[in-house]
Amino acid sequence: MKIINLDQISSKPMLPEVKAAMIDAINKDYHNPSSQHKSGEAAAEALEKARSSVAELINAAMTKEVVFNSGGTESVNHAIKGVAMANAEKGKHIVTSNIEHNAVIRSLKRLQSMGYKMTSVSVNEKGRVNPQEVADAITDETILVSIMHSNNETGTIQPIEEIAKITRERKVIFHTDAVDSVGMVPIDVQKMGVDLMSFAANTFYGPTGVGGLYIRRGTRIFPLLDGGVQEGNKRAGTENLLGIIGMGTAAAITRQNLDKWTAHCLSLKNQLLKELPNYIDHYLINTHAEHSLPNMVSMSVQFIEGESVMLMLDDEDIAVSTRSACATGSLRASHVLISLGLSHADAQGTLVLSFGKDNTAEEITTFLIALKNVVTTLRDISPLYQKVSQG
Amino acid sequence: MKIINLDQISSKPMLPEVKAAMIDAINKDYHNPSSQHKSGEAAAEALEKARSSVAELINAAMTKEVVFNSGGTESVNHAIKGVAMANAEKGKHIVTSNIEHNAVIRSLKRLQSMGYKMTSVSVNEKGRVNPQEVADAITDETILVSIMHSNNETGTIQPIEEIAKITRERKVIFHTDAVDSVGMVPIDVQKMGVDLMSFAANTFYGPTGVGGLYIRRGTRIFPLLDGGVQEGNKRAGTENLLGIIGMGTAAAITRQNLDKWTAHCLSLKNQLLKELPNYIDHYLINTHAEHSLPNMVSMSVQFIEGESVMLMLDDEDIAVSTRSACATGSLRASHVLISLGLSHADAQGTLVLSFGKDNTAEEITTFLIALKNVVTTLRDISPLYQKVSQG
Numbered sequence: 001m002k003i004i005n006l007d008q009i010s011s012k013p014m015l016p017e018v019k020a021a022m023i024d025a026i027n028k029d030y031h032n033p034s035s036q037h038k039s040g041e042a043a044a045e046a047l048e049k050a051r052s053s054v055a056e057l058i059n060a061a062m063t064k065e066v067v068f069n070s071g072g073t074e075s076v077n078h079a080i081k082g083v084a085m086a087n088a089e090k091g092k093h094i095v096t097s098n099i100e101h102n103a104v105i106r107s108l109k110r111l112q113s114m115g116y117k118m119t120s121v122s123v124n125e126k127g128r129v130n131p132q133e134v135a136d137a138i139t140d141e142t143i144l145v146s147i148m149h150s151n152n153e154t155g156t157i158q159p160i161e162e163i164a165k166i167t168r169e170r171k172v173i174f175h176t177d178a179v180d181s182v183g184m185v186p187i188d189v190q191k192m193g194v195d196l197m198s199f200a201a202n203t204f205y206g207p208t209g210v211g212g213l214y215i216r217r218g219t220r221i222f223p224l225l226d227g228g229v230q231e232g233n234k235r236a237g238t239e240n241l242l243g244i245i246g247m248g249t250a251a252a253i254t255r256q257n258l259d260k261w262t263a264h265c266l267s268l269k270n271q272l273l274k275e276l277p278n279y280i281d282h283y284l285i286n287t288h289a290e291h292s293l294p295n296m297v298s299m300s301v302q303f304i305e306g307e308s309v310m311l312m313l314d315d316e317d318i319a320v321s322t323r324s325a326c327a328t329g330s331l332r333a334s335h336v337l338i339s340l341g342l343s344h345a346d347a348q349g350t351l352v353l354s355f356g357k358d359n360t361a362e363e364i365t366t367f368l369i370a371l372k373n374v375v376t377t378l379r380d381i382s383p384l385y386q387k388v389s390q391g
Numbered sequence: 392m393k394i395i396n397l398d399q400i401s402s403k404p405m406l407p408e409v410k411a412a413m414i415d416a417i418n419k420d421y422h423n424p425s426s427q428h429k430s431g432e433a434a435a436e437a438l439e440k441a442r443s444s445v446a447e448l449i450n451a452a453m454t455k456e457v458v459f460n461s462g463g464t465e466s467v468n469h470a471i472k473g474v475a476m477a478n479a480e481k482g483k484h485i486v487t488s489n490i491e492h493n494a495v496i497r498s499l500k501r502l503q504s505m506g507y508k509m510t511s512v513s514v515n516e517k518g519r520v521n522p523q524e525v526a527d528a529i530t531d532e533t534i535l536v537s538i539m540h541s542n543n544e545t546g547t548i549q550p551i552e553e554i555a556k557i558t559r560e561r562k563v564i565f566h567t568d569a570v571d572s573v574g575m576v577p578i579d580v581q582k583m584g585v586d587l588m589s590f591a592a593n594t595f596y597g598p599t600g601v602g603g604l605y606i607r608r609g610t611r612i613f614p615l616l617d618g619g620v621q622e623g624n625k626r627a628g629t630e631n632l633l634g635i636i637g638m639g640t641a642a643a644i645t646r647q648n649l650d651k652w653t654a655h656c657l658s659l660k661n662q663l664l665k666e667l668p669n670y671i672d673h674y675l676i677n678t679h680a681e682h683s684l685p686n687m688v689s690m691s692v693q694f695i696e697g698e699s700v701m702l703m704l705d706d707e708d709i710a711v712s713t714r715s716a717c718a719t720g721s722l723r724a725s726h727v728l729i730s731l732g733l734s735h736a737d738a739q740g741t742l743v744l745s746f747g748k749d750n751t752a753e754e755i756t757t758f759l760i761a762l763k764n765v766v767t768t769l770r771d772i773s774p775l776y777q778k779v780s781q782g
Contacts, residue, residue, distance in 0.1 A: 003430055011423040011430070019417050022633075026410050032402040032599070036698075036712050037705040039394055039402070070461035070600070073618040073628030085501075103618030103627060110476075110617050202629065208423070209461070209631020210600075224615070226501050227464040227494030236494060237464030238593065240600020240634060242413075307427075314428040321427050 004363045007319045009152065009180060009296065009354035014246065015205040021249040022207065025242050033239060034230060043241055050248025054212055057204075057251040058197065059188040062217060067234045068244050069225075071211035072179035075198030076103040078213050078224040078235070079175040083144045083196070084111050086222040087173070091141030092116045095172075097129050098339040101152050104177055105335075108146075117141070125341045126288050127156035135166045142172050149178035149197075150185075153323060153336045153352055155296025156288040157181070164193030173219060179203060179211070183254045184293055185262060195219045201243065205356075206250030210243030261357040265295035268355045271364050272297055279372040282388070286340055286350065295355040300337070300346045303385035304378040309351055312374040318367055321352045345384075395754045398710040400543065400571060400687065400745035405637065406596040412640040413598065416633050424630060425621060434632055441639025445603055448595075448642040449588065450579040453608060458625045459635050460616075462602035463570035466589030467494040469604050469615040469626070470566040474535045474587070475502050477613040478564070482532030483507045486563075488520050489730040492543050495568055496726075499537075508532070516732050517679050518547035526557045533563050540569035540588075541576075544714060544727045544743055546687025547679040548572070555584030564610060570594060570602070574645045575684055576653060586610045592634070596747075597641030601634030652748040656686035659746045662755050663688055670763040673779070677731055677741065686746040691728070691737045694776035695769040700742055703765040709758055712743045736775075 005011075014022075025046070031039035033047045048063070055063040069075055084094065096108060098120050108118055119137040123129055129147055138145070145167050150157045160176055167174035175196035181187060182197070183204020189197055196219060200211035215221060215234060227236030254261070273285065276299070286298035301309060306322040313320055323334055337347040353367075379385040396402075405413075416437070422430035424438045439454070446454045460466055475485065487499060489511050499509055510528040514520055520538055529536070536558050541548045551567055558565035566587035572578060573588070574595020580588055587610060591602035606612060606625060618627030645652075664676065667690070677689035692700060697713040704711055714725055728738040744758075770776040 005422075005430065007426060007428065007430075010426045011421075013420045014417065022417055023414050026405070026413055029404045030402075031396075031710075035398060035401045035710070036701055036714075037398065037710045039396065039398075039710045070465070070631060071628045073616050074461070076618065077616050077627075085505075101618070103616075106617035106627070110613070114476075200629070207631070207633055208629045209634060222501070225461075225464050225468050225494075226497035227467065227492070236468075236497070237462045238591070238599045240461060240598070240631060242598055243600060243631060243634065310427055319422075319426070319428045319430045323427075 002317070004318045004366060006353045006355065006359065006363070006367060007321045008356035008359070009352070010321055012202060012205050012356050013358065014207060015250055015253055017253050018206055018246045018249045022242055022246045025245045030241055033241065034228070046245055047239060047241060050244045053248040053251040057187070057255045058182060058199070058214055059190055060214055061190055064232055065215055065217055067213045067215055067231045068239060068247070069211055069213060069235050070240065071209055072177070072198050072200035073103045074224065075179070075200070075211050075213040076101070076177050077107050079196040079198055079221070080104065080107040080144065080146055081111065082221040082224055083173050083175065084116055086220045087143040091143050093119070093139055093141035093143065095119050095121065095134055095137045095142055095145045097147050098122050099127065099151055099336045100146070100148050101177055101179070104146055104148065123339055127151065127154050127286065127340050128288065128291060129158050129163070131159050131162040131166060134163050138166070138170050138172055142170070144173050144175060146175040146177070149176045149181040150293050151336060152180050153334055154286045154288070154298040154340070155180070155293035157291045157293065160192050160194065168193060180293060183251070183258070184295055186258060189214050189216070196221070201247035201250055204250050204254040207243045207246040210240055210247050212247070262294045264357055265355045268359055268361065268364055269294060269297055271361055272353065272368070275368055279368045280375050284342070284346060286337060286342070297353045299351050299353070300342060301349045301351065301375055302346055303382045303388060304349055304375065306348060306350045308378055309371070309374050312377070313370055316370045318370055322350055323352065393708070395709045395757060397744045397746065397750065397754070397758060398712045399747040399750070400743070401712055403593060403596050403747050404749065405598060406641055406644055408644050409597055409637045409640045413633055413637045416636045421632055424632065425619070437636055438630060438632060441635045444639040444642040448578070448646045449573060449590070449605055450581055451605055452581055455623055456606055456608055458604045458606055458622045459630060459638070460602055460604060460626050461631065462600055463568070463589050463591035464494045465615065466591070466602050466604040467492070467568050468498050470587040470589055470612070471495065471498040471535065471537055472502065473612040473615055474564050474566065475507055477611045478534040482534050484510070484530055484532035484534065486510050486512065486525055486528045486533055486536045488538050489513050490518065490542055490727045491537070491539050492568055492570070495537055495539065514730055518542065518545050518677065518731050519679065519682065520549050520554070522550050522553040522557060525554050529557070529561050529563055533561070535564050535566060537566045537568070540567045540572040541684050542727060543571050544725055545677045545679070545689040545731070546571070546684035548682045548684065551583050551585065559584060571684065574642070574649070575686055577649060580605050580607070587612070592638035592641055595641050595645040598634050598637040601631055601638050603638070653685045655748055656746045659750055659752065659755055660685060660688055662752055663744065663759070666759055670759045671766050675733070675737060677728060677733070688744045690742055690744070691733060692740045692742065692766055693737055694773045694779060695740055695766065697739060697741045699769055700762070700765050703768070704761055707761045709761055713741055714743065
């Protein structure tokens with residue numbers, strides 16, 4: 001039976017064009033793009049073609065502002081640690097938010113153990129950072145602001161342009177983790193005004209394990225991977241050319257179809273939100289009504305465990321998640337949901353639903369019916385729900 | 392016309408089985424191995440199957456001692472920076488050699504700028520480190536010894552087992568950069584006694600941009616990429632599953648064929664070394680006669696520029712290199728060759744030849760004939776050679 005994938009944020013199928021391009025590349029026996037002789041020329045051309053496609057997707061002013069790497073986590077580590085190391089003489093203070101991805105949180109923790117200081121701004125009950133709080137947190141010692149573009153558990157989008165106005169005025173480097181945004185919503189790094197932006201190919205139907213860091217020209221940053229002269233001396237190591245070719249192809253196709261795909265995902269999201277009250281009661285929506293990704297909904301089903309819902313839906317061949325795939329195995333309540341003001345109990349009832357271009361309205365309906373059954377079954381054995389429903 | 396690839400160290404064609412496995416994986420639409428629901432199970436299985444194959448190739452005691460990443464450069468950066476950060480309380484002194492790859496050199500330079508101290512031992516005129524010098528360099532502050540297994544420009548192999556005996560006795564962590572060795576010669580991490588070993592899939596006919604770090608259980612090391620819980624919490628980030636599947640397949644096939652392939656490469660190397668005097672004179676062999684990779688020869692052709700030889704051979708569809716692909720663009724004489732005691736002039740005349748299982752005896756002969764023509768042409772216009780040949 002076909003699985004209904006409503007957990008596209010942890011994995012999207014590759015585009016047919018991406019698969020074809022990668023298979024073609026596998027069969028082409030590309031040489032090393034850095035080799036001295038002519039065998040490497042075709043590889044170097046393929047590499048730069050992919051870089052152009054990606055640069056166009058994010059509207060980088062210059063193609064070389066795109067640095068390829070092994071994915072979103074490497075991008076984030078490079079951005080944060082690279083800026084921290086390169087600007088330590090100016091200061092050791094970094095501003096971030098309470099709802100960042102583990103890649104950001106743990107990179108910052110690493111820096112804290114090395115003497116760097118953090119200020120983490122909170123979000124309001126709708127999940128958004130107040131730019132004024134970022135402005136207030138910046139000191140003369142601040143070298144970096146790192147605020148994510150969209151949250152990987154709720155899909156809520158932050159006021160990046162407004163924050164960038166502040167960081168530019170205060171001459172502080174601004175990094176945004178846009179791993180779940182690039183290829184899902186229109187992204188224009190020049191308009192946004194960020195200095196660094198992390199992104200990954202699998203968000204826009206490319207392969208996993210390949211991503212990029214946008215580095216605005218002139219941004220003071222050290223490499224995370226030191227070694228050879230690849231990627232304009234910004235990221236050493238022989239390139240994952242197959243992955244990069246896949247990423248370039250995904251970027252080009254996504255750019256052509258972004259409006260259409262965004263509208264489709266949004267229609268599924270609207271359908272879900274509109275029909276949900278007809279299927280279950282006592283739930284919270286954690287995703288911002290206006291400022292959010294078109295393809296994500298975080299909902300907390302009260303009085304039951306999200307983990308149980310997920311497993312029972314899995315038995316029905318419906319894939320959903322309760323948290324970031326990067327946090328699988330952790331039993332603690334999501335720091336993102338707690339930051340939104342949810343109780344631990346409500347946070348434990350959370351489902352994260354994420355769509356892609358291939359999901360259908362019928363799948364949403366199938367999910368809603370299954371959800372109703374699962375929730376009813378679980379609430380029938382929930383003492384808490386019995387108490388509430390009896391008044 | 393088919394190119395004769397005698398620069399296999401910068402790029403080897405993938406095995407047909409690797410290509411087939413990767414194409415199969417592309418068509419399988421694997422889900423995220425870390426996803427919570429059953430869709431990710433097949434991906435997790437494929438990941439662990441690859442890990443087993445790689446662990447077997449290097450004879451790791453435990454499969455989980457293999458940590459997948461984006462290649463040799465990441466492995467080296469992880470090993471060196473991860474140990475330095477995790478053991479800073481014990482001390483900040485590291486012992487290395489004069490002939491390491493740029494990934495090692497530049498990782499160490501980065502640490503030096505953070506207050507770490509280095510001792511770099513020299514090599515003898517044959518290119519080998521004296522283990523006693525390593526022993527003498529170790530102090531109470533020493534936390535790491537990093538000495539490469541085989542050199543990427545000469546192929547000379549270091550006395551790793553002897554050095555490991557010393558580091559174990561002195562309780563210092565030992566990392567070896569075996570990027571050009573693993574899959575080319577038999578490697579047994581237990582017998583060698585190293586704590587950390589860097590390697591890459593493309594050395595053994597796998598894809599580029601994927602590699603591994605062997606981390607002996609109990610070795611104190613921090614991640615280089617902080618974030619999610621992938622790779623046993625040792626390397627965050629969604630995995631390059633396609634690349635890892637390719638690497639696992641390459642490891643399995645290589646393990647089966649290693650003896651045969653090694654013998655074949657060695658026969659080409661012996662043919663080259665034996666016949667060379669029949670074609671040109673005035674050259675130096677920089678590769679150790681006994682302790683060296685079966686597939687590499689570094690030779691310095693005197694009185695001419697290696698770069699010119701490389702370009703003229705390229706016109707004849709013969710690919711060779713003059714240095715590491717990671718150092719392309721650099722005009723400085725190789726630090727490896729200078730460390731061997733070569734003059735700058737001789738170092739500039741260097742060709743690095745590297746073979747693979749598909750090279751043939753005929754190709755070696757074709758190369759030798761072409762080399763003779765090129766060298767004759769270049770020496771005809773070399774004032775230095777005129778002087779020497781006239782007495």
